[in-house]
């Protein structure tokens with residue numbers, strides 16, 4: 443089994459040079475995922491002039507390249523909770539935005555002739571527990587009131603009985619890597635510029651323009667969009683208004699016929715299922731076992747549990763790919779989209795709660811409307827200045843303090859007290875080297891990689907993720923390679939090394 447996303451492994455994503463010059467632009471888009479590339483393409487279609495995309499790694503290297511690829515307005519238990527907490531109008535606008543996001547993906551794929559395995563299918567939200575039937579009844583009713591078409595059923599095409607399910611017909615799944623490749627090609631064909639391996643290190647507004655800097659180049663633009671999953675640094679305080687959730691996925695080939703539908707359980711641990719066009723046509727993507735990034739969880743055990751469940755549930759011929767990825771969840775379930783508070787020309791789209799394909803496409807449409815001064819009926823619900831659920835924000839801050847204390851007081855001390863601080867090949871953790879407390883990983887060639895295990899965002903202690911060989915921060919989800927380079931999250935600087 444290969445340890446990488448099936449989507450990036452099986453898409454022919456085009457490559458681009460890095461930025462090594464100072465240039466001007468009408469719009470600079472930071473981030474080459476679905477939000478960045480959709481916004482960039484829509485901007486060229488709306489006559490924005492010069493549009494530039496800057497990507498820290500390569501296109502699709504972020505969460506879009508590691509998603510499950512369901513393009514659906516069915517987002518778990520969402521509509522009942524939204525209408526109860528934020529009102530019927532907010533739930534309706536959220537539903538309309540996501541239906542429009544779904545429709546826009548289908549429209550762009552057709553318009554640009556993107557061969558991305560786009561397939562119509564029903565989507566089920568199900569439970570095994572009859573005691574939770576009421577949750578699904580409420581969800582179906584709220585979704586219908588919000589203008590969607592939801593039906594309560596007990597029959598699905600899954601190979602197990604469910605107690606109850608909500609069915610949304612006519613949803614979509616696709617190959618997100620191929621879709622991104624198509625968006626990028628269409629954008630470049632329309633005159634857009636893409637630079638890869640060009641991490642934005644700083645940005646600020648001055649003289650009515652946004653100045654964006656990478657290691658070897660800079661851009662002055664009329665407008666800038668941060669489409670980086672979560673904005674870097676402290677921008678807009680979004681890091682404190684959303685929490686990072688990591689989930690696990692497998693792509694498997696089946697010996698039996700794969701279900702045609704997509705599905706998601708509301709029971710814990712959650713299970714997400716959708717068909718996959720394996721080389722012999724009969725595959726499935728299975729996802730689940732989400733937890734807050736960097737929590738002292740055994741990530742390897744998360745993979746093992748999901749793999750066991752998959753084998754016990756389906757007639758699996760082979761496990762082909764496995765991967766994990768993260769997304770941010772706001773405390774009122776709705777993403778933040780629009781102008782960064784206190785800024786005139788800087789925009790953001792974040793907090794998609796693992797539903798960023800439709801939400802992210804709708805976000806691109808909202809940002810284009812805002813820049814061009816068109817009013818947008820969904821905008822109010824996605825407002826970036828709202829505080830959200832203050833109780834949940836206080837709880838999250840408490841979680842960060844607690845996990846910091848657990849890591850420094852528990853995990854770290856256990857590692858130091860270990861009678862065998864020596865690391866075997868493939869092992870990593872907090873150790874003492876010549877009396878100095880460091881984070882270390884010994885690779886399979888025996889080479890030791892040593893860093894200071896303190897997050898460069900706001901100083902939280904880091905957790906060694908042995909499944910992904912990375913240093914993960916549970917406070918706001920920054921992740922670093924074994925050598926300390928930034929992988930994800932709001933951190934901008936690499937980890938310090940003991941000799942730094």
Ligand SMILES: Cc1cc2nc3c(=O)[nH]c(=O)nc-3n(C[C@H](O)[C@H](O)[C@H](O)COP(=O)(O)OP(=O)(O)OC[C@H]3O[C@@H](n4cnc5c(N)ncnc54)[C@H](O)[C@@H]3O)c2cc1C
Pocket residue numbers: 472473474475476477478496497498499500501502503504505506507508509510511512513514640641642643669670671674687688689690691729766767768769791794795796797798799800801802
């Ligand atoms: C396991 C999992 C399954 C999911 N399944 C689904 C699903 O089935 N359906 C659905 O709708 N949603 C799903 N989601 C959510 C969805 O995939 C995301 O919300 C969406 O892909 C986010 O897109 P994005 O463009 O905002 O971010 P990304 O795709 O992460 O793109 C951000 C890009 O910005 C780059 N970047 C970061 N910092 C910088 C910087 N400083 N300078 C330059 N570039 C930078 C990154 O390298 C990255 O390429 C899932 C999420 C997860 C974690």
Ligand code: FES
Pocket residue numbers: 681897898899900901902915916917918919920931932933
């Ligand atoms: S991500 Fe904020 S302290 Fe680590």
